[in-house]
Amino acid sequence: MNYLSKLHQTLDSGKFAVTAEIGPPKHSSAEGIMHHCDMLKNHVDATNITDCQTAIVRMSSIAAGVHIKKGGIEPIIQMTCRDRNRIAMQSDLMGAYSLGMRNVLCLAGDHQRFGNHPGSKNVYDIDSMQLIYLLRQMRDEKKFFSGEEIKEHQPEFYIGAVANPFADPFEFRVDRLEKKVEAGAQFIQTQCIFDMERFERFMELVRERGIDQRVHILAGVTPLKSWRAAQYIQTGVAGMMVPDSLIERLKNAEDPKKEGVNICVEDIKHIKENIKGVHGVHIMAIAWEEVVPEIVERTGLFPRPV
Amino acid sequence: MIIAQQKPIQEIAEMIAEYKKVAFIGCAGCVTVCLSGGEKETEILATAMRIKRKLEGNPLETVTHTATRQCDPEYVEALEDVIKDVDAVVSLACGVGVQYLAERFDNWIVPALNTNFAGGSREHGVWEENCGMCGNCILDKTGGICPIVRCSKSILNGPCGGSQNGKCEIDKEVDCAWQLIYERMKKMGKLEKLMEIEPPKDWSTSRDGGPRKSVREDVMIG
Known part of the structure; x- marks a missing residue:
């Protein structure tokens, strides 16, 4: 088997994978990225590099990916459909491949209303579903999005996508996941799981349809620093669900940060041991990357990469 | 209008x-x-x-x-x-x-x-955008609800992950077009149609950067 990336190899050989997330800086220095690399490189199999998440201008995910690769971690380049048309996307994808990027995660992207340029124009020339299968078309059929032949050196990415079990309509989320797999997605990272019961129901439907046999699902987890953060996510972020009991637990904790890490560790252990069909975790420690090593160590997933 | x-x-x-x-x-x-x-x-x-x-x-x-x-x-x-x-x-x-x-x-x-x-009247004093004037109507595929203009990301294979309780991520007052499409297709017994991957749209009939012209030779004089 010719693996497209190390993450591909890890997942296809049946190992439980650990990915994390690095948000590029709002400036032109890679210093912070390198710092995060040093911190995470023995604790993850790969890291996502966000693509101007929440529509806030940051260093390019591909450029940051190059730094991260130099820093010793395999990057997963995020690409949203918000900012580029199909011409720019293909150009960037080929450039990214030439720079050693091997994993791409396809997303719609947050609406620009949430960012620091709310007056900007969104593109959405193609959507995330279409991006997935066009990436596959480039790789497997050696064709540009237009159908024109790529004569040589076509980019061969390991294709990732996202799924959100906490968005509506619930049942259709499983259909849409299957649609993404049909389109060519090989690994899936889920939205942050706080409502474990709902995630378990989602996975039940996934298993009933055998989707977990066709794609590697990585469960998204996020350690929370405070009950206020939990409450904000519960009420202020579309497509996320936080049970009241979690807010209460953080509220009553003597050391909320420590409790947040405890909860995250418990969740990972639970997912790994009890939820069939999950092949890894994706740890999104937003602006709290330094806590990832502890979480990985306490869940018995250290050292990395496997 | x-x-x-x-x-x-x-x-x-x-x-x-x-x-x-x-x-x-x-x-x-x-x-x-x-x-x-x-x-x-x-x-x-x-x-x-x-x-x-x-x-x-x-x-x-x-x-x-x-x-x-x-x-x-x-x-x-x-x-x-x-x-x-x-x-x-x-x-x-x-x-x-x-x-x-x-x-x-x-x-x-x-x-x-x-x-x-381009839109219509919802109630006296309220008008709503309903058509993106993209020049290539797909309402037959989406149960009569336009994702081009009613989805804030114009997604053709929706809904995105920001759809919750029937509302769009940009505003709790804005209906998620794809929730409406899903419900309508379900009601019409045509959910399986949504499993087809809708290919990228040819935007050349839409906002592709030049003024559009519509010619009907059959009604031209002379």
Whole structure:
């Protein structure tokens, strides 16, 4: 088997994978990225590099990916459909491949209303579903999005996508996941799981349809620093669900940060041991990357990469 | 129809501040129906401008007229007599009408309205955008609900992960078009149609960067 990336190899050989997330800086220095690399490189199999998440201008995910690769971690380049048309996307994808990027995660992207340029124009020339299968078309059929032949050196990415079990309509989320797999997605990272019961129901439907046999699902987890953060996510972020009991637990904790890490560790252990069909975790420690090593160590997933 | 809204009075006043005699030209088409540029609105705007200018010690003379349609050369032609001796013209038509006047006459033409979208009336005083005018209708695939314009990301294989409780991530007041599509398709027993991957859209019939032209040879004369 010719693996497209190390993450591909890890997942296809049946190992439980650990990915994390690095948000590029709002400036032109890679210093912070390198710092995060040093911190995470023995604790993850790969890291996502966000693509101007929440529509806030940051260093390019591909450029940051190059730094991260130099820093010793395999990057997963995020690409949203918000900012580029199909011409720019293909150009960037080929450039990214030439720079050693091997994993791409396809997303719609947050609406620009949430960012620091709310007056900007969104593109959405193609959507995330279409991006997935066009990436596959480039790789497997050696064709540009237009159908024109790529004569040589076509980019061969390991294709990732996202799924959100906490968005509506619930049942259709499983259909849409299957649609993404049909389109060519090989690994899936889920939205942050706080409502474990709902995630378990989602996975039940996934298993009933055998989707977990066709794609590697990585469960998204996020350690929370405070009950206020939990409450904000519960009420202020579309497509996320936080049970009241979690807010209460953080509220009553003597050391909320420590409790947040405890909860995250418990969740990972639970997912790994009890939820069939999950092949890894994706740890999104937003602006709290330094806590990832502890979480990985306490869940018995250290050292990395496997 | 085209939905338009009147600009703030102050903004319109600034556009004509240097002129003494101004024609206010309404349109009996869409903007009459959406209560922004018909005969009534034209008279009210002209009156408001006269009062404002009088109070400012800079009296304004006005002429008013409402064209059958400002987007039709035949009716624009008929305006010649109305505007021949004015210093400027305020058009209460959509952007199309303003341009038709500017193309035909050497007068200074300014817009009184902001042209918003193609839509319909929801309740008295509420209009909603329903058509993205993309030039290649796909409503047969989406149960009669347009994702091009009603989904804030124009997603063709939705819904995105920001859809919750039937609402769009951009605003809790905005319906998620894909939730509506899902429900409608479910009701019609056509959910399986949504499992087809809708390919990238050919936007060349839409906002691809040039003015669009629609030609019907069968109704052309000569």
